[in-house]
Amino acid sequence: MARYAMVTDLTKCVGCQACTAACNSEWDVPPGHARTHVRPTGAVGKFPDLRSAFYVAQCNHCDDPPCVKPCPSGATFQADNGIVKVDRNLCIGCGFCVQACPYEARYLNPATQKVDKCDFCASRLERGRQPACVTTCTAHAKYFGDLEDSSGDIYRMVYTRGARRIESGEVKVGPNVYYLGRRGEPQLVAAMFPPRLPKLPAAGEWWSKVVKPLALALVGATFAGQAVAFFTQLRKGEGQFDE
Amino acid sequence: MSSATQVQPPLRDLSQRMIKKHHVAIILLHWFNAITWLIELTTGAALISSEHFRFVPVWFVTMITEVSGTRANLLRFHIAAGLTWITVFAVYAIFGWQTYFHQEVLEREVALDKDDFNWLRIRVLRILGRSNEPLPPQGIYNAGQKMFALMVYVMIPVIMGTGLVMAFHWGPMTLVGWAVVLHFAAVAVVVSGLMVHVYMGAVFPEEKPAFFSMLTGMVPEEFAYKHHHKWWKEVKMLEELHAAGLAEPRPVPRPSRLAAALRMKEHWPGYWAGFGLGLTLLATFLIVGQGLGASGGFTRYLAFVLSLVAPGYASAHPYWSNYVQPGQPVLMDFLVFELIGVALGGVVSGWLAGHLKWTTDKGPRISPRTRWALAFLGGAISGAGARLARGCTSGLALSGGSVLSAGAFVFMLSVFAAGFIGAYFLRRIWL
Numbered sequence: 001m002a003r004y005a006m007v008t009d010l011t012k013c014v015g016c017q018a019c020t021a022a023c024n025s026e027w028d029v030p031p032g033h034a035r036t037h038v039r040p041t042g043a044v045g046k047f048p049d050l051r052s053a054f055y056v057a058q059c060n061h062c063d064d065p066p067c068v069k070p071c072p073s074g075a076t077f078q079a080d081n082g083i084v085k086v087d088r089n090l091c092i093g094c095g096f097c098v099q100a101c102p103y104e105a106r107y108l109n110p111a112t113q114k115v116d117k118c119d120f121c122a123s124r125l126e127r128g129r130q131p132a133c134v135t136t137c138t139a140h141a142k143y144f145g146d147l148e149d150s151s152g153d154i155y156r157m158v159y160t161r162g163a164r165r166i167e168s169g170e171v172k173v174g175p176n177v178y179y180l181g182r183r184g185e186p187q188l189v190a191a192m193f194p195p196r197l198p199k200l201p202a203a204g205e206w207w208s209k210v211v212k213p214l215a216l217a218l219v220g221a222t223f224a225g226q227a228v229a230f231f232t233q234l235r236k237g238e239g240q241f242d243e
Numbered sequence: 244m245s246s247a248t249q250v251q252p253p254l255r256d257l258s259q260r261m262i263k264k265h266h267v268a269i270i271l272l273h274w275f276n277a278i279t280w281l282i283e284l285t286t287g288a289a290l291i292s293s294e295h296f297r298f299v300p301v302w303f304v305t306m307i308t309e310v311s312g313t314r315a316n317l318l319r320f321h322i323a324a325g326l327t328w329i330t331v332f333a334v335y336a337i338f339g340w341q342t343y344f345h346q347e348v349l350e351r352e353v354a355l356d357k358d359d360f361n362w363l364r365i366r367v368l369r370i371l372g373r374s375n376e377p378l379p380p381q382g383i384y385n386a387g388q389k390m391f392a393l394m395v396y397v398m399i400p401v402i403m404g405t406g407l408v409m410a411f412h413w414g415p416m417t418l419v420g421w422a423v424v425l426h427f428a429a430v431a432v433v434v435s436g437l438m439v440h441v442y443m444g445a446v447f448p449e450e451k452p453a454f455f456s457m458l459t460g461m462v463p464e465e466f467a468y469k470h471h472h473k474w475w476k477e478v479k480m481l482e483e484l485h486a487a488g489l490a491e492p493r494p495v496p497r498p499s500r501l502a503a504a505l506r507m508k509e510h511w512p513g514y515w516a517g518f519g520l521g522l523t524l525l526a527t528f529l530i531v532g533q534g535l536g537a538s539g540g541f542t543r544y545l546a547f548v549l550s551l552v553a554p555g556y557a558s559a560h561p562y563w564s565n566y567v568q569p570g571q572p573v574l575m576d577f578l579v580f581e582l583i584g585v586a587l588g589g590v591v592s593g594w595l596a597g598h599l600k601w602t603t604d605k606g607p608r609i610s611p612r613t614r615w616a617l618a619f620l621g622g623a624i625s626g627a628g629a630r631l632a633r634g635c636t637s638g639l640a641l642s643g644g645s646v647l648s649a650g651a652f653v654f655m656l657s658v659f660a661a662g663f664i665g666a667y668f669l670r671r672i673w674l
Contacts, residue, residue: 072423074292074314089315092409094423095416113412200295203420208295211424215431216298222435226442229370233447236372 002081002146004120005176006131007157008056010185012141015040015054019133019142026121026132033107035059035118036133041192053185055193056142058133059084059105059118060166063174066198067106070096076115082176083122088114096204102171102195120144147176164190171195261461262478264383272335273457279328280437286321287430290314296427302551309547309572310579322410329403351383352392358473359386380472387443391436401429524645531577534642537585538629540578542566547573578638606673617672 015038023029023036036058043050065084068076075090076097086097091114098106098115109116121131129135134142145154157163163178164186171194179186200208265273288299289307292314297304311317358379363386368374384392405426409419444454452466467475524535546566549557550573557567567573593599605614629635632654634643640658643651 069294072293072296073290073318087315089313090318092318092419092423093412093416094409094420096420098416108416201417201420203417203424204295207424207427211428211431212296212298215428218431218435219438222438226438230442230446232370232372 001148003148003176004061004082004125005145005147005154005158005178006058006120006134007143007154007163007178007180009141009143010053010056010179010181010189011183012139013038013054013056014139016138018136018138019056022132022136023118026124027116028111029116030109030111033109033116035105035116039193041188044188044192051183051185051188053181053188055166055189056179057103057105057193058177059101059120060103060173060175060177061120062176066102066173067097067100070100070200070204072096079122083120084117085119085122086115086117088112088116091115094203096201099201100198102173102198103166103175104196166190166193166195168194170197173198260464262464262467262475263460264456264462264467265460267460268335268339270457270460272331275331276328279324282324283321283328284430284434286311286317286324290317290321291427305551306574310574312572312575322406325403325406325410329407332399332403348392348396353389353396355386355389355393359389362386363390381470381474383471383474383477385470387439391440394436395433398429398433401425402433405429520641521645524641527577527581528645533577534638534645535581536578536635536638536642537582538626538635539638540576540582541626542630543574543576543579544582606671608674609672614672 017038020034020037024034027035029035036056039055039057041053041055043052045051061078061082061084063082065076065078067084068078071077072094073090073092075087075092076084077087078084093108093113093115095108095115098108101117106115106117108114121129121133124131131142131144134144143153143157145152147154147158149155157180158178161180163180165175165178166186166189167173167175168190173195175195179189181187285307289304291297291299292304308314308317311320358381361379362381365374365376365378366387368376369378405422408414408422409426412419414422443450444457449470452462453470456462464475467478527533527535543566546557546563549563550567554567557563558569560567590599603611603614605611609617625635629639632639633650634640634654636658639648640651640655644655
């Protein structure tokens with residue numbers, strides 16, 4: 001089974017947002033939202049030692065995706081090829097996963113009221129085509145392929161050319177979107193846009209920490225009470241009840 | 244009892260007469276509600292698959308998902324059943340507002356008085372064996388039933404509202420997120436009450452007439468006199484008014500035929516049962532498009548276990564691959580559900596007829612252990628035989644015979660011939 005990954009060469013990226021436009025049009029992303037977007041770091045440092053880079057952000061299809069566990073209905077799941085998907089027929093739009101994602105890759109589509117995000121253009125892959133952002137990239141900065149194919153470009157870039165993941169000290173969930181850069185762009189991006197800690201919203205916290213234990217205790221206590229009543233009655237025998 | 248003026252009537256007479264407690268519409272609503280709760284609890288529990296929130300074992304989630312085909316189907320089914328439930332309740336609420344909601348719900352089902360509070364205290368103490376005080380007289384519903392009703396009437400709108408918010412995404416993410424939690428919490432509260440309700444109705448011997456009143460609508464007057472004394476007095480007063488010509492005469496309630504049938508203590512005569520079985524077979528042909536069966540269902544169960552334990556082996560095996568196909572739910576078969584229904588129906592009918600008990604049917608010469616061992620051995624032989632013959636007495640002889648399959652008749656003749664000869668040699672087991 002393949003293990004899909006993407007590599008973006010930040011030295012080549014010119015921040016033109018062609019990938020964003022291609023993705024929005026491919027997936028009918030409503031205005032104000034995006035499955036992928038390009039964020040400039042701006043000029044960092046002190047003149048004349050200034051540096052800048054573009055952060056091409058999207059779903060990282062992490063090895064250990066923090067968005068899967070909080071999904072109550074199991075709409076968010078990881079396929080065998082590593083692609084993290086949202087089953088739109090199963091999503092109820094509670095948004096637990098949106099807050100769980102360290103990369104802010106998820107949004108609630110206001111048209112469908114379901115959560116939407118990058119799926120590496122899974123339906124294009126099935127037809128043997130590359131993701132829309134890769135084919136559109138004007139600078140040819142994006143690469144997509146199978147990380148397990150040791151003769152492929154992706155394998156070479158990740159394992160021999162040292163493409164980096166955007167991770168922080170606290171958040172290490174194994175993202176599968178890698179970044180190359182000859183002048184330290186990936187490090188700059190990681191410093192400017194560090195992944196946030198996965199968070200369960202208040203409703204989710206209450207559910208797992210308070211409501212669920214309380215509910216189980218309530219049902220359990222009722223059951224125990226009934227068992228006591230039942231055995232008391234059994235000991236007294238049915239004869240005592242005048243039928 | 245508390246009212247001193249009441250002359251004690253002879254209980255023998257009271258046990259003979261039935262008085263009407265429930266309207267047929269309420270009985271139907273009750274059982275519709277019961278079935279819906281069963282469905283929604285099963286599917287709802289399986290829908291919560293997240294590691295943070297799941298409260299049932301993984302195998303249960305897998306099994307229900309498997310039965311539904313896909314999880315999306317499961318959600319659709321849960322929502323469809325929920326919407327049906329809401330619709331039926333809405334229809335009842337709108338059309339029954341005057342007659343039912345005002346009178347029944349507000350006055351009789353939820354209004355607790357002083358007697359009720361005392362009743363609750365004494366009832367609990369008595370169950371715990373700590374009191375012998377007599378229970379205060381009760382209305383048509385006792386205080387326990389009223390408490391349950393009160394809780395349900397508060398929780399049901401919460402369940403319906405949060406369900407609609409989730410199903411139709413009414414509102415922002417935060418609201419939907421909280422709706423999930425509230426939905427779960429409200430259901431948990433109702434379930435804890437429901438456990439007592441089901442226990443009281445199905446197990447508690449004193450309340451047996453209350454259970455039957457949910458089938459027939461009637462309770463013995465003796466039961467009303469003892470358990471719902473205030474209501475019994477109301478009924479008596481009305482009857483006196485009728486007798487004096489001061490109120491509109493009411494039709495005298497007749498004991499229903501259903502009640503008579505359900506209380507039948509004898510087994511049905513074999514020919515009736517055979518006729519009934521034939522009609523059941525006809526109905527399954529009409530409704531599900533296939534006949535009855537037994538061994539095929541067990542094969543499916545085994546195939547399901549196999550597909551969990553050794554999926555690779557099962558889907559490659561020449562025989563099991565007939566059942567285990569990638570992407571196709573193994574348990575999605577009529578016979579699988581039919582067998583569950585047969586077991587449940589057997590228990591219910593045995594219970595209604597008062598035949599329910601643990602026993603080992605055996606001949607006088609052998610021990611129960613021998614009987615069980617022989618039954619297992621015989622079951623294994625006939626199970627293997629059924630698969631060789633591609634059907635058993637149900638699937639091949641009954642369903643096949645009903646469509647005049649030649650194989651069915653050959654099989655049936657062979658079964659009788661082998662049985663006739665075999666019985667002679669094995670007669671010591673039974674005689």
